[in-house]
Amino acid sequence: MRSQHLTHAVLASLLWCAAVFVFVGMNFMKYEAASRSLRDSRIETALTELQRALQTEMDKGVPLTGIKKTEGFLFHYAAENEDVLSVMVFDRKSGKILFSTVAAQAGMNVPFVWREKCAQPGTLFVETQEQKETVGLPVLNSFLENEGCLVAEYKTEAVKSVREKMISSAFYFALRLAFIGVAGCFLLYFFNFVSALVFKEKKVRSKVTFVFCLFVLCAALYINFSAMCQAFETNLEPQIRLKTQTIAGQVKNMIELAVKSGVPFKSVNAMEAYLDQVRQKNKEIMFILVTDKTGRVLYESGTAAQAFDTDMRTGKISLRDGYYNAAESVNDADNAVGWVQIGVNERFVREKIF
DSSP states (O other): OHHHHHHHHHHHHHHHHHHHHHHHHHHHHHHHHHHHHHHHHHHHHHHHHHHHHHHHHHHTTOOGGGOTTHHHHHHHHHHHOTTEEEEEEEETTTOBEEEESSGGGTTOBOOHHHHHHTOSTTOOEEEEOSSEEEEEEEEEOTTSOEEEEEEEEEEOHHHHHHHHHHHHHHHHHHHHHHHHHHHHHHHHHHHHHHHHHHOOSHHHHHHHHHHHHHHHHHHHHHHHHHHHHHHHHHHHHHHHHHHHHHHHHHHHHHHHHHHHTTOOGGGOTTHHHHHHHHHHHSTTEEEEEEEETTOOEEEEEEOOGGGEEEOTTTOOEEEOTTEEEEEEEEEOSSSEEEEEEEEEETTHHHHHHO
16 A cells, blocks of 8 residues: 555656646746847837937938938937947938948948838838847838838847746756655655554544645745746846836837927827827836826826835835836926836736736
């Protein structure tokens, strides 16, 4: 009978290990997909903002080749995005590079495949190589004619580094969880053997053994599942910060454009509808607030209540652990008039899983 119980313990251990590696692998894929999605959507958002700036100049009747601000736009974009290798604008017909952040590229011709991929208005193209990733967007004139293409080349080292860290974390916690399960199976076998000497009645012995082992196993699993998710979320933090700051800058630019055109900061039409649209497009965003200089909320999308704690004695407001809040100042022609604040629940992937 004892050998039969030992066989059951071994089989249960093997099944547990298989289930653990499958479960951890599934979670790893979800977090890796979230990391990739954060980076891709950040790049698309930032490039679209840069594309819009070029097209605004072209709407004034200036041809793509004659926009004097282009190089300033490109260098500013490269300075704000640390993973950028180069940013360029090329002519659609000839494929000649008109402007670039790398001086040696100016005047060169881009690969023909780039011209083909950038021929469709409104279509973003992505080309991935071993050490870099190229993303491009067509630039349209006021008649919606494709005059050229905006292209940015990005380093992929950070992406590979995050993936390697996630793989390391997944392997580590898979081994830990596997060990816990195996230990639990043999603990169950051992405790059942010991309890047979203490409790003569089989039913009582079985219940005591089951309850004890279940409690120990659940406590250990909860602690380790939580630690695993926390490790994955730590790896996601840089991408969350970069993307959230990019979105905050986009909202800020839109508001400043309206304010500098003479629209009162407190009366920007359809602002909350615009914020809702931004939040719906970026599912990880929990709230977007636009406040005046005193912190009074003027426009709001989502709710920020659960992200902050208030000290009842002092009235001081602080951000809770597990939440990230990006802030960008909104300026008129003279000085700052308010703030854009965007909050993200860093556990958004975990909440989808559980």
